[in-house]
């Protein structure tokens with residue numbers, strides 16, 4: 177979680193059984209390079225010991241407006257932080273926050289904080305659904321605070337339902353997503369990234385072609401995320417309705433596989449990374465008629481002779497130097513992992529992105545996708561169904577690990 181490195185986080189812990197998860201949360205934050213200062217309400221200290229948290233955070237834990245004869249400067253703390261996270265946030269604390277009540281250090285810091293505030297509710301099902309809790313949450317959201325949604329499952333009471341504080345990994349992810357958006361780390365600065373995307377159309381005659389339903393959306397998402405990370409994109413795009421005009425993305429529009437090959441070869445010679453997201457037509461008509469083909473009287477069948485298109489990815493795989501990273505995609509209906517790793521070896525990919533065909537919402541024309549990454553050493557990494565933008569982040573994270 178590079179985006180959390182160097183970030184100053186105040187964690188406010190309130191008195192819910194989920195407070196025990198705060199120890200794991202602090203550990204993950206510190207591991208990500210964040211500096212963490214912990215505030216606890218008095219009732220939180222009955223659920224988890226301040227000693228555990230001061231040891232993990234490497235900072236004294238603040239539990240009161242005054243600690244001994246020292247005054248805890250809540251204004252200073254509120255200004256110090258890049259984010260204030262209240263996790264778990266009880267119904268009681270949410271009510272106080274929503275109404276400006278300031279009877280402990282946590283609420284004092286909340287009221288004086290200028291940084292973004294996150295709250296992760298942790299409470300029992302009925303407290304969560306109570307209209308007053310929901311009204312308080314709505315108020316807090318209207319004030320610009322951000323909620324990290326509770327999860328559903330078994331609660332401390334034994335009841336099953338919504339109210340369980342999000343798992344520490346998900347708390348970290350919410351912060352990581354936030355910081356990435358506000359100040360994406362320029363991890364691909366100075367890198368040129370070739371992306372092939374969309375379908376190719378192979379002409380039969382001036383008005384007909386062989387093609388496929390690829391939308392180019394995955395390629396667009398990848399291009400946007402590369403730019404967010406400071407890289408330069410050369411997007412070789414087959415016929416697509418997408419409107420892509422953004423600084424940092426040069427779009428080279430092509431129609432056929434042969435044109436895509438010519439553009440990709442030229443660009444790859446100067447590129448650091450290539451991502452082959454295009455759905456290239458495997459065959460093209462041997463001859464494209466110059467004029468529109470007319471039906472002949474009595475003709476019931478017609479045959480179009482096809483010839484194989486060059487494999488663009490494999491061509492780049494042969495050109496690839498040890499400093500370049502080459503990533504491919506695969507869509508398989510049978511033995512997906514075996515076929516994907518075969519393809520990876522054949523084409524010289526560093527890893528291959530296996531698209532799921534089974535999930536609703538994955539694949540062509542959707543805004544979501546579910547992928548599995550298969551690496552050269554046969555390691556695999558599976559992901560959940562996500563937006564194509566989030567999938568693009570996962571792919572770029574894997575590329576950055578190789579670089």
Ligand code: CTP
Nearest residue numbers: 452453454456485486487488489504505506507
């Ligand atoms: N690819 C390519 N040029 C081609 C065919 C495929 O660059 N002529 C790239 C795709 O962009 C993708 C990867 O190769 O990254 C795998 O594509 P796919 O069509 O699944 O593989 P094929 O080699 O065509 O295998 P098959 O159709 O037999 O599954």
